[in-house]
Amino acid sequence: MILSILFGFGMLVVIGKLALLALWAEPATARDIAASLIPPRGDIVDRNGAPLARSIDAWSIAVHPNQVIGDKNALAQRLAELIPDKSAGQYYTLLNSGSSFAYLKRRALPELVTAVNTLGEPGMEFQREPDRLYPQSAMAAHVLGFLDAKGAGVSGMEKVLEGQLSDPARRGKPVALSIDARVQAALENELGRAMTDLQARGAAGVILDVRTGEVMAMTSLPSFNPNALPGAAPPNNVTQSVYELGSTFKPIAVAAAIDSGTITNMARRFDATKPLQVGRFMIHDDPGDEQFRWLNIPETLIYSSNIATARIADELGAAKLQDMFRRLGFDRRPGIEVGGARPLWPSYWGRVTVMTTAYGHGIAVTPLHLANAYATMVNGGILRPVTLLKVDPNKVPAGERALKESTSARMRQLLRLIVLKGTGRKGEAPGFRIAGKTGTAEAASGGGYDKHRNVSTFAAAFPIDAPRYVMVAMLDSPKANPAIGVYRTTAAWTAAPVVSRVVSRTGSLLGVRPDAGRDIDESELLPLIWTGPDPKLGAE
Amino acid sequence: MGVQGFKGLGWFLCGVVVAPACYLVNSHGAAEQAKLNATKLAIVQAQRDIRGLETEFNTRANLAQLERWNGEVLALAAPAPQQYLAGEMALASLDQQPADIQVAALVVPSGAPALQTAAVAVVPAADPVQGVRQAAAPARSVAQQDVELRKLMKKADRQAIASVDRGVLSASTMEDLQKLAKREKLALR
Numbered sequence: 001m002i003l004s005i006l007f008g009f010g011m012l013v014v015i016g017k018l019a020l021l022a023l024w025a026e027p028a029t030a031r032d033i034a035a036s037l038i039p040p041r042g043d044i045v046d047r048n049g050a051p052l053a054r055s056i057d058a059w060s061i062a063v064h065p066n067q068v069i070g071d072k073n074a075l076a077q078r079l080a081e082l083i084p085d086k087s088a089g090q091y092y093t094l095l096n097s098g099s100s101f102a103y104l105k106r107r108a109l110p111e112l113v114t115a116v117n118t119l120g121e122p123g124m125e126f127q128r129e130p131d132r133l134y135p136q137s138a139m140a141a142h143v144l145g146f147l148d149a150k151g152a153g154v155s156g157m158e159k160v161l162e163g164q165l166s167d168p169a170r171r172g173k174p175v176a177l178s179i180d181a182r183v184q185a186a187l188e189n190e191l192g193r194a195m196t197d198l199q200a201r202g203a204a205g206v207i208l209d210v211r212t213g214e215v216m217a218m219t220s221l222p223s224f225n226p227n228a229l230p231g232a233a234p235p236n237n238v239t240q241s242v243y244e245l246g247s248t249f250k251p252i253a254v255a256a257a258i259d260s261g262t263i264t265n266m267a268r269r270f271d272a273t274k275p276l277q278v279g280r281f282m283i284h285d286d287p288g289d290e291q292f293r294w295l296n297i298p299e300t301l302i303y304s305s306n307i308a309t310a311r312i313a314d315e316l317g318a319a320k321l322q323d324m325f326r327r328l329g330f331d332r333r334p335g336i337e338v339g340g341a342r343p344l345w346p347s348y349w350g351r352v353t354v355m356t357t358a359y360g361h362g363i364a365v366t367p368l369h370l371a372n373a374y375a376t377m378v379n380g381g382i383l384r385p386v387t388l389l390k391v392d393p394n395k396v397p398a399g400e401r402a403l404k405e406s407t408s409a410r411m412r413q414l415l416r417l418i419v420l421k422g423t424g425r426k427g428e429a430p431g432f433r434i435a436g437k438t439g440t441a442e443a444a445s446g447g448g449y450d451k452h453r454n455v456s457t458f459a460a461a462f463p464i465d466a467p468r469y470v471m472v473a474m475l476d477s478p479k480a481n482p483a484i485g486v487y488r489t490t491a492a493w494t495a496a497p498v499v500s501r502v503v504s505r506t507g508s509l510l511g512v513r514p515d516a517g518r519d520i521d522e523s524e525l526l527p528l529i530w531t532g533p534d535p536k537l538g539a540e
Numbered sequence: 541m542g543v544q545g546f547k548g549l550g551w552f553l554c555g556v557v558v559a560p561a562c563y564l565v566n567s568h569g570a571a572e573q574a575k576l577n578a579t580k581l582a583i584v585q586a587q588r589d590i591r592g593l594e595t596e597f598n599t600r601a602n603l604a605q606l607e608r609w610n611g612e613v614l615a616l617a618a619p620a621p622q623q624y625l626a627g628e629m630a631l632a633s634l635d636q637q638p639a640d641i642q643v644a645a646l647v648v649p650s651g652a653p654a655l656q657t658a659a660v661a662v663v664p665a666a667d668p669v670q671g672v673r674q675a676a677a678p679a680r681s682v683a684q685q686d687v688e689l690r691k692l693m694k695k696a697d698r699q700a701i702a703s704v705d706r707g708v709l710s711a712s713t714m715e716d717l718q719k720l721a722k723r724e725k726l727a728l729r
Contacts, residue, residue, distance in 0.1 A: 033580050037587060054595050135598040185603035431621025505618045514621035 040130040042164065042171035044144060044157060046181040047214075047390045051135055051174075053144055053158065058131035059113045060106040061124065065095050068123035072096060075121060079104065082115050107131055132158075138225045140184050142236040143177065143218055143338070143388060146226035155233060157388060160337045176390040178214035183207060183506045187217040190505070191473065194498045195221050198478035198486060201453075204237035204367045205498070207471045207510075210375040210461065212391045213384035213399070215336070216469065216510065218368075239340035242364040243474070246441030247304045247423075247491075248459045249360030251415060253313050254297060255377055256324035259407040262316045266410075267528055269294035270308040281352045283310045286440070286490075289423075298525050301414055302422030304438065306359045313358030318349040321358060327402040328373040328383060330365050335385040340366055360439055367457070371472040374459045378415070378435070378467040381408040413522045416464045420522075421529060427458050427496035429503040431514025436460030436499065438491035443477055453477040458495035462503055463512050465520040473498040600713075 044053040061083075068075065076091035083105050086094075094102055105112065106129075113126050132147050145156020152166075153159035157177060164170050187205045195203045203221040208214070220237040224230075235241055257263040272295045276283040285291070285306050291299070300308040313321055325331065334340040344364035346353045356362040368386060376383045381403030384396075391397075403411075415435035418424045423438045436459050443453035457474045461467050478494040480486055486493050507514060610616055625631050 033577065033584050037584055051595065051598055056592065056595055133595060133599065135595060136602045137599075137604060139603060181603060185607060189604075189607050431624075508618070508624070513624055515624070515626070516621050517626075 038168070038172040040171075041132065041151065041166055042161075043174035044161070044165070045174045045176050046179045046184075047176055047216075048180065049174075049176070050181045052140060052177065052179070052181065054133050054135065055130050056133045057128040058107045058133075059110060060127050060129050061104045061108050061113060061116050062127065063095070063102055063104055063121075064123045064125065065097050065099050065102060066123075068095055068121060070119075070121050070123075075119065078119055079116075082112060132226075134226045136181065136185075137227055138223045139181070139188060140179055140217075140219070141223050141226050141233075142220045142238070143179060143215075144226060145338075146229055146233065156338055160388075178209075178216065178388055178390050179218070180216050180509065182509050184217040184219065186505045186509075187502050188219045188221075188223070190498050190502045191219060191221055191475075194473075194475060194478070194494065197484055198475060198481055198489075198494055200475045200478040200494075202237055202476040204241075204474045204476075205472065205502070206238050206368055206371045207469055207502075207506075208371045208375050208386065210379040210467050210470050212393075212396045213372070213375070213386050214391050215386060215388050217506075218388075236338070237474070237476070238367050239334055239336060239338060240366070242341050242344055242366055243455050243457075243476075244361050244364045244441045244444060245367070245370050245457050245459075245474075246360040246439035246455070247306075248370055248437050248439030248457050249358065249363070250301055250304065250309045250439075251377065251411060251437050252324065252328065252373055253309055253316070253321065253358035254301060254414065255403060255407055255411050256321055257312050257316045258410055259324065259403050260316065260320045262320065263297060263312065266297045266525060269296050270300065270311040272300075272305045272307040272311075274307075276307045276310055276355075278310075278352050278355060283307055283355060293530075296528050298414060298417050298528050299530065301418050301437065302529065304423050309359045310355035313355050314351065316354075316358075318351075318354045321354055322349060324402075325357075325363070328369070328376060330363065330369055330373070334366055334368045334372070336368060337388050340368060343369060360441060364444075367472045367474050370457070370459055371470050374436075374461055374472070375470040376402050377408060377411045378461040378464065378470065379408065380405050412461075412464050412467065412520055413525055415461065416520050417522055417525055417529070419460075423492045424458065424460070424496055426492055427460055427499045429462070429500045429507065429514075431516045432503050432507045432512060433463040433465055433515075433519055434460050434499065434503060435462070435464035435520075436496075438496055440490040440492075454489045454491075456489060456491035456494045458491050458499050460499045460503070462507065463515075463518070465518055468512055469510060471499055471502065473502070 039055040041055045043051055043055070045051050072095040073092060076088045076095055079091045080086065080088035085105065104116075104124075108116075116124060117126065130151070132151070134141070134144060141156075143156055145153055145158040147158055148154045153162045157175075158165070161175055164175060187207065191203045191205045194200070204219070206218045207216040209216055218236075218238050220235070222234050224233050254263070272285065272290075273292050275285075283306050286304070289303050289305065291303050291305065295303065295305050295308045297312075299305075300312070329335070330343050331345050333342050343366070346357065346362055353362055372383065372386050381401055382399040383402040384399035412435060415437060416433070418437050419428050419434050424434075424436050427436055427438070428434050439457040439459070441455050441457075442449035442451055443455050444450075445453065453476075455474065455476055456478055457472065459470070459472045461470045473495045475491075475494050475498075478486075478489050480489050480493075625634070
């Protein structure tokens with residue numbers, strides 16, 4: 001009786017389990033199939049969907065030294081021939097270590113896997129394991145960053161997006177960056193060429209959309225290949241290095257003066273006849289740029305006069321200049337996802353500091369700070385946060401007003417004049433209406449300045465009649481190269497041509513149609529430029 | 541009462557015929573489901589392969605590589621601003637040539653072979669033999685021309701292939717392709 005009850009109970013359990021399975025278990029295969037398409041780590045693509053980082057199934061070759069049955073000496077010899085990463089002696093030691101598992105080669109080529117397989121050693125193991133591939137190799141390496149050995153992002157957007165890229169619910173959908181791969185490639189190519197031609201120590205370049213704050217391209221040289229990083233990655237000079245960016249600050253000082261009402265008349269002249277003595281400090285104009293006369297506002301920028309800018313800043317005063325720098329974000333880290341360096345903000349704002357910071361000495365910011373400041377200057381005066389993620393055109397951040405609309409309009413005219421008549425002429429790209437300012441500062445070195453090393457920068461906006469993009473190109477310590485027609489190391493000779501070439505190549509990709517028949521109206525400023533009997537145009 | 545007697549048979553039939561039939565339908569359904577899953581799996585596998593190949597193409601033809609090819613072989617440059625047109629009006633006006641420019645195609649060079657229309661000239665029906673003779677002469681020259689043209693084309697083809705061999709694809713890529721071709725040929729045997 002008890003036996004039959006037990007038997008009956010057992011049957012009941014089996015039937016109950018079967019019923020449960022029949023009713024609620026969904027076919028496992030269907031779910032698995034759908035899940036197998038989701039990569040182990042999400043893809044990163046550019047703004048047009050071109051892949052920048054992908055997860056692939058890579059081969060890895062491993063060995064179980066305690067399971068090797070063949071001649072270990074011969075095997076070590078053959079392995080050293082096939083995988084020359086280690087010597088035969090090292091392989092022999094590894095095979096005799098008695099451990100249970102060791103990688104011989106990760107991310108192996110299929111040919112190598114076949115070759116090692118033909119050795120016929122049962123102690124070998126061949127695995128497919130997920131691996132991160134950057135199809136464009138070194139392109140945008142600083143933006144993308146890289147992973148550590150465990151597959152977690154340690155720098156760049158890989159680190160910023162770690163949560164999203166590794167979340168099973170969200171990683172199926174690729175993350176679109178604001179970068180345009182084609183523009184990025186052109187920028188890297190041109191900057192790299194300039195760097196090698198001019199033997200520069202480093203270079204940096206960034207292109208910003210002035211309407212949305214999106215970074216269309218950002219590069220820093222020397223770069224690295226995130227697929228095979230040999231050691232520590234070099235810093236991102238666009239966001240992590242601060243520089244005294246020299247004369248590129250002059251338009252900002254002038255904008256502060258116009259915006260605050262210190263200067264209301266573009267024809268107002270400032271004495272640049274001789275160097276300006278302030279206490280024990282002497283402010284000169286750069287050799288070759290001296291005009292030895294009184295300069296009005298457009299002329300001050302066209303000839304890049306330190307003396308006249310210092311006089312403008314002196315009249316403006318510390319409070320208003322600092323206020324402008326703060327509104328442009330020069331007192332804080334750049335608000336970009338990948339983070340950045342804190343600017344070197346003067347601790348004491350004496351009269352000399354005010355005068356020198358107005359022409360970009362005594363204050364150090366990142367090239368990204370400068371690019372965003374120029375974007376604000378030309379886009380109608382709105383400072384927007386800079387982003388590396390693609391921005392939905394309907395959800396553009398409102399930003400905050402840093403300059404009056406009228407100041408921005410005036411700055412567009414002034415910046416265009418610098419390219420048409422002044423130091424920025426080599427930065428012009430036919431049809432693209434470039435406006436911008438050159439800046440050459442002596443490189444800081446050992447607590448002072450190195451007179452033989454320049455940081456040459458060109459900050460530009462285009463097309464200036466309806467600004468869309470800002471580009472900053474910077475070369476660290478370029479050398480003159482007369483063989484290719486570069487006789488000086490100033491920005492006009494080094495950085496400006498890079499901008500010209502990059503804009504010529506990428507302008508139309510960025511949606512700007514070159515048109516030689518259009519330009520901003522600067523007719524009210526043109527009569528202010530004195531073109532006397534022997535007009536001396538600014539060289540730098 | 542008689543019906544009651546068949547009750548046992550009814551149960552028997554149910555057990556022997558209906559239940560296996562139901563099971564058969566069920567198992568058929570399961571088999572179809574399995575086939576469907578296999579197809580789905582194959583589709584997913586194909587999608588994965590496509591992804592893998594796309595990645596490989598992207599990697600092999602990355603922008604730095606394209607730039608190198610462009611620098612070495614293609615030498616393409618960004619279009620100049622004059623090559624952009626303002627709109628449909630500008631496009632339409634592109635076509636309007638000034639009157640004094642002679643279009644090359646209108647100038648027939650002296651010594652050019654007679655136009656081919658001679659071969660299909662209307663032949664008077666009265667003398668068909670003569671007509672054939674007349675037509676045959678130009679027809680032969682046309683055939684000759686064709687042969688020469690074909691020769692030239694072949695030569696140009698050879699040159700084009702040679703140039704592809706030399707520069708556009710790297711030596712290793714060509715080797716890879718040749719190896720693959722050989723392997724495919726062997727597989728077909």
